Amino acid sequence: MGAYEYGLGNYIEFFNEPVYWNTLLRTAVMSIFVTFVTLIIGFPIAYYIAKIARQRAKAGLFLLCLIPLWVSDLVRSFGWIVLLRETGIVSSFLQYIGLVDGPVEFLYNDATVVVGLVYTVMLFMIVPLVTTLDGMDDSLIEAGFNLGGSRLTVLRRIIIPYAMPGIISGCIVVFMLTAGSYLTPILLGGKNSQWFTEQIYEQFITRFNWESGAAFGVLLLIFTSITVWIGLRLSGQTLSSTVAKT
Amino acid sequence: MRMIAGFETPTSGDIRIKGDSVIALPPNRRNVKMVFQHLALFPMMNVHENIAYGLRCRGAGKDEITRKVGEVLERIGLPDSANKEISQLSGGQKQRIAIARCMVLDPDVLLLDEPLGALDLKLREHMKIELKALQHEFDTTFVYITHDQSEALVMSDNVAVMKDGRFEQVGSPQDLYHNPQTPFVAGFVGDSNRWSGKVKDVNNGIITATTDSGLTLQSKSATGDSVNAGEDISIFVRPEAVQLHLGDDAAQLANAGGDLNHMPVTVESMLFNGANSRILVNTHSGERIEVDLPQRGEHSTLRSGDKIGISWAQSQSLCFRGNYESRTKTPGVSIAVCPFLPVDFTIDSTAAYRCIYPVSKRKGRHGRL
Incomplete structure (x- = not known):
């Protein structure tokens, strides 16, 4: 162990080792995919809660979205494991109704990781969406129809542009949570998940290389920030009009 | 009003515009445009886009849209405001844009839901006259809903007084004033x-x-x-x-x-x-x-x-x-005011009037045309 020196050695090491930046890229792509899936599923739910459900049902539906957060990440992930493992409930059920012959392993693949993550972060997408859509006057939608718009036009030209701040703010939160999550990818994806947080953990705990771990942490932060910035640029929104607003 | 526009379905009766029943048509296929009580201008679009929205839904070409939007802005006396944001407009200007947004589509009937309700007294008096002038300008049947009887009397050729979702009397303002039937x-x-x-x-x-x-x-x-x-x-x-x-x-x-x-x-x-x-x-x-x-x-x-x-x-x-x-003791009442210019707009049969009642009751609001 020599004396400490300032330098970019740990960062250079990151770029020289394909496993590292491949993991980071993979994490980013998966997180973006999770964010996208969450948005696609969350938007209709949020629209239903904000615009279609009656006042009383709203609270109940909100509660349903909230309940998964009442237990810890760990317990939730174990819940999925109980359902999806080889000897788990889904596998047994499929054997019981005769769809498959032997036990099936649902865990430890990308799809499971995506499902688990979407489930975990769904609420953070729904809340800002409901808030923005709730503030939207119903007559805007009616005006959209009245002036000759079809359902698709009204959705594309009126509802989505109006909800854009909520969409972006939900996406930012969800993306950050996903990229920075640790337990869900590890428990549901196992060693195959190759999540970047796992890499950081390994540097710190397994390899005892704190310097490199710290550098990876900074890299994750920079990388996600850049992704968010690009996202904001592409959608023409600013941070103050989205996250800071809600 | 919401039935004419097609947002609610009458339980019985018929609505005819220019002789054709429109009951079966969804709101976006009816040539009936509506100015909402709070105008419902799209806040994320500017004035030009607001007015162009309907034309675009119709599939009009770019040149045609620019020309028509320019024309209609000229007619409402706001030729320079095409690139303004909605939040930059005053109450009266918003009102005119909301009307222009409908009129650019040449509707058979223009519905106005308490168009002056949100304005302050001075502006309301001013807009009363302005609306009447606009109506002459566009030469289309306007249907107003209002709780303000002077508004109804001033602006219209034909007034229907409603109570509990039924028409109490339909007639000219003079008729209503001098020969009330109920x-x-x-x-x-x-x-x-x-x-x-x-x-x-x-x-x-x-x-x-x-x-x-x-x-x-x-x-x-x-x-x-x-x-x-x-x-x-x-x-x-x-x-x-x-x-x-x-x-x-x-x-x-x-x-x-x-x-x-x-x-x-x-x-x-x-x-x-x-x-x-x-x-x-x-x-x-x-x-x-x-x-x-x-x-x-x-x-x-x-x-x-x-x-x-x-x-x-x-x-x-x-x-x-x-x-x-x-x-x-009597509940609030809406007056539907219809300047029947070309008399091509009819709500058919007493059944149509009666049908309004159960719907408005369900919605918990007072009778609305």
Whole structure:
């Protein structure tokens, strides 16, 4: 162990080792995919809660979205494991109704990781969406129809542009949570998940290389920030009009 | 209103525009455009995009859109505001943009849901005139909903008064004002002094009745129905129908001809309001009567406590069968006002009017056209 020196050695090491930046890229792509899936599923739910459900049902539906957060990440992930493992409930059920012959392993693949993550972060997408859509006057939608718009036009030209701040703010939160999550990818994806947080953990705990771990942490932060910035640029929104607003 | 636009479905009856039933058409396929109560301009678009939205939905070309938007902005007198954001406009300008957004599509009917409700008093007076001018400009049937009766009377060719989701009376503003067919209309359109009483006798169409407080009044039946002695009736007299008599004039009043209602009264208070000044007088039996005070100077000396006489012609007091419950007890009412320019817009059959009731009840709001 020599004396400490300032330098970019740990960062250079990151770029020289394909496993590292491949993991980071993979994490980013998966997180973006999770964010996208969450948005696609969350938007209709949020629209239903904000615009279609009656006042009383709203609270109940909100509660349903909230309940998964009442237990810890760990317990939730174990819940999925109980359902999806080889000897788990889904596998047994499929054997019981005769769809498959032997036990099936649902865990430890990308799809499971995506499902688990979407489930975990769904609420953070729904809340800002409901808030923005709730503030939207119903007559805007009616005006959209009245002036000759079809359902698709009204959705594309009126509802989505109006909800854009909520969409972006939900996406930012969800993306950050996903990229920075640790337990869900590890428990549901196992060693195959190759999540970047796992890499950081390994540097710190397994390899005892704190310097490199710290550098990876900074890299994750920079990388996600850049992704968010690009996202904001592409959608023409600013941070103050989205996250800071809600 | 929401039924004409297609947002709600009537439980029975039919709505026809230019002779064709539109019941089966969804809102985006009807050529009926609506100006919403709070205008519902799209906040994320600028003025040009707002107006162009409908044209774009229709699949118009880019050049056509630019030309038509320019034209309609010219017509509403805001030619330079195409690139303004909605939040930069004043209330009156927003109103005009909302109308332009509909008119650019050349609708058969333009619906306006309490268009002036959100504006302050001064602007409302101004927009009343402006709306009327715009209506002439565009030459299209406008249908207004309003709770403000003066708005309805000023702006329209045809007025329908609604109560509890039913049409009480449909007619021209003059008709509604001078020949109300129901006590509700008489009480709602314009101001009235009203009494309830019992018929004493009927002679040659002149009904003599005693009010609950003991006044004896002569009046005509408003609907032409015959009434019998002993029946309950309500009597309406417009404040401007009543004449004031001062000094000697008042003394002679007692000998006046038989076709006048007359009585001595005491001045209670003056309500000065320029041309619309009123005076409140008390009869001997303690009834309060509102009288219009002409501002020509001869009444300027009147003071509270003065004894004067009042009179009005029998034909100016209208009576209806049954007791009229006071206006405060009746629910709010919408007036649908339709300047029927080309008379091509009909709501068919009484069934259509009746159907409005259950829907409005379910929605928990008062009757709406």
